[in-house]
Amino acid sequence: MAKKPADSTSGDKAAKTNSAFMKPLQPSKELAAVVGSDPLPRSEVVSKVWEYIKKNNLQNPENKREILADDKLEGVFGKKKVTMFEMNKHLAQHLKAI
Numbered sequence: 001m002a003k004k005p006a007d008s009t010s011g012d013k014a015a016k017t018n019s020a021f022m023k024p025l026q027p028s029k030e031l032a033a034v035v036g037s038d039p040l041p042r043s044e045v046v047s048k049v050w051e052y053i054k055k056n057n058l059q060n061p062e063n064k065r066e067i068l069a070d071d072k073l074e075g076v077f078g079k080k081k082v083t084m085f086e087m088n089k090h091l092a093q094h095l096k097a098i
Contacts, residue, residue, distance in 0.1 A: 024098060030075035031094035039098050045091060049073075 024039035035048040053059060053067055060066035065084050069077050077090045 025095040026098045028076075028094040028096075030072075031091065033072045034076065042091075042095065045095065046088065049087070049091065 021043060022041045024041055025045070026039050027035055027037065027045065029037075031045070034052050035045050040048070052073075056070060058068050058070060058073065060068055060081075067073070067077075067082050067084060067087060069080050069082065074080055076094055077087070082090060
């Protein structure tokens with residue numbers, strides 16, 4: 001009899017999520033201008049930044065992997081243009097544990 005693959009949503013796996021990813025972090029004043037000043041988990045910060053990017057049409061239309069920073073995001077990124085892969089590195093510099 002063949003074994004059934006483990007269900008990824010079953011008991012033990014759901015209980016073992018890494019709480020470090022869900023730990024609220026305090027955004028800097030520059031990042032707070034984009035995501036708000038309340039402490040948020042890193043994943044929520046990234047989601048809110050992407051919401052802001054899409055709402056303000058800040059992706060390069062010729063290369064969607066590039067983000068063209070407005071004044072608020074330039075304060076976070078330190079430059080006018082970053083790739084989506086660089087973005088998390090810049091965000092990490094603006095989040096601190098509380």
